[in-house]
Amino acid sequence: xxxxxxxxxxxxxxxxxxxxxxxxDIVVMDADLSTSxxxxxxxxxxxxxxxxxxxxxxxxxxxAAGLALSGKKVFASTFAVFLMRTYEQIRxxxxxxNLDVNFVVTHAGLxxxxxxxxxxxVEDVGIMSGLPNMKVTVPVDSVxxxxxxxxxxxxxxxxxxxxxxxxxxxxxNDKDYEFKxxxxxxxxxxxxxxxxxxxxxxxxxxxxxxxxxxxxxDARVINMSSIxxxxxxxxxxxxxxxxxxxxxxxxxxxxxxxxxxxxxxxEECPVPVWRLGMRDTFGxxxxxxxxxxxxxxxxxxxxxxxxxxxxxxxxxxxFP
Numbered sequence: 001x002x003x004x005x006x007x008x009x010x011x012x013x014x015x016x017x018x019x020x021x022x023x024x025d026i027v028v029m030d031a032d033l034s035t036s037x038x039x040x041x042x043x044x045x046x047x048x049x050x051x052x053x054x055x056x057x058x059x060x061x062x063x064a065a066g067l068a069l070s071g072k073k074v075f076a077s078t079f080a081v082f083l084m085r086t087y088e089q090i091r092x093x094x095x096x097x098n099l100d101v102n103f104v105v106t107h108a109g110l111x112x113x114x115x116x117x118x119x120x121x122v123e124d125v126g127i128m129s130g131l132p133n134m135k136v137t138v139p140v141d142s143v144x145x146x147x148x149x150x151x152x153x154x155x156x157x158x159x160x161x162x163x164x165x166x167x168x169x170x171x172x173n174d175k176d177y178e179f180k181x182x183x184x185x186x187x188x189x190x191x192x193x194x195x196x197x198x199x200x201x202x203x204x205x206x207x208x209x210x211x212x213x214x215x216x217x218d219a220r221v222i223n224m225s226s227i228x229x230x231x232x233x234x235x236x237x238x239x240x241x242x243x244x245x246x247x248x249x250x251x252x253x254x255x256x257x258x259x260x261x262x263x264x265x266x267e268e269c270p271v272p273v274w275r276l277g278m279r280d281t282f283g284x285x286x287x288x289x290x291x292x293x294x295x296x297x298x299x300x301x302x303x304x305x306x307x308x309x310x311x312x313x314x315x316x317x318x319f320p
Contacts, residue, residue, distance in 0.1 A: 004170070004171065005168035005171070006142035007168045009037060009038045009166075010038055011142035012039075012145055014041060015146040015150065016039065016149065017045050017046075019153045020045055022153075023073060025071060025072050025073050026049065026073045026075065026153060027050070027072045027073070027074055027075075028042045028049065028074075029050075029063065029067075029074065029075070029077070030060075030076070031052075039075070057078055057082055057085055058085070060078070061089040061094065061101075062089050064101045065093035065101065068099035068101050069099065074102065075104055076103050076104070079119070080106065080163060081107070081118070081121040091131055095133045098133045098159070100156065100158065101159050102156065102160045102162065103160065105161070107119065107164075107166045108164065108250075109121070109122060109200070109250035109251065110122070110283055110291040110292060111166050111250065111289070111291075112166050113166065113286065113287055114287070116283065116285035117282040117284055117285070120282070122250070122251050122277075123252050125138065125249075125256050128228075129255070133158050134158075134160070135158065135160045135226075136160075137161070137179075137181070137225055137226055138163045138199045139162065139163075139179075140169065140199060140223045140225055142171060143175060143177050144177060144179055147178055149162075150179075151180075165199065167200070167288050169200055172202065172203060172206070181226050181229065182229035182230070182231060183226060183234075184196075184222050184224050185225070186234070187202065187206055187223055188209055188219070188220060188221040190209065190221070190242065191242060192218045192219060193212075193218075193219050193242050193243075193246065193306055193309060194219070194220040194245045195208065195220065195248060196257065196261055197222070197248040197249065197257075198224050198225060198257050201249055201297070202221070202223045205219075205248055208299050208303045212306055217307070220242060227256075227260060230260050230261075230264065232268065235261055235268075236268045239271040240269055243271050244272055244274075244310075245265065246276060247273065247276065249277040250277070250278075253275040254280060257275075258273065258275030262275070276296075276305055279295075281295075283295075
């Protein structure tokens, strides 16, 4: 059973503070949002290694590249939607040079809530995944967030994009969980269908799997937090074992998790893949968790789509 919801960004800030005493080469940067991204926790503890760059995201990225070239381990943060305005700097200065810069963004996806469509970025995973050398990670809970930050501080090489949220997520992992880049984690095994999710949608998938069990459908649930590199072996095994895959993501189904999974299955083990997420549309102002229902991305929608996969013609029109 899932534990009480905890903040991923709080976990990020606290873990940075812990790592700051262990690794003297860690520097943290922010674009005037440190109280929201929680990098202020590190800044208060280590003011000489914290840089608030102001509302100047492009300068933050360019400076991060310079610090990385001088041997520093850089963590740079802002809201996800604001980092997208720095695409050119990330591409030319960070990715082209394959520098050790970790972009840890918060306030991604629908759970930004009332701030509305202009702030609810649902295309960032696709944008960042397309960049050579960039790795993309979407932690499922606070436990995995801490482990991801530990991994990149200790073993990470090259640029990384870590996608966090505004809302708190249920804790799904045991406290001793260890993140492994490029590896998926199976929360529930099953033989009839596989549900692969990322972020908040994994807890929805687990709830959906319980409902499906009552309907006689045994669903496997996989957390695919490492989007790039992706766990091809886990996807291929799921395709061979269950023959049907549903992907669920707080992101556009275009160039997101569903697209990545479909790429793998089409090359290695062609099976039907149905994608549930944002369908080529912007978000909308409203309470974060209610928006999942509005966009047909809630638990009941996952159940409905999974059930339809066992009919001859699954009906996508029920999932706009």
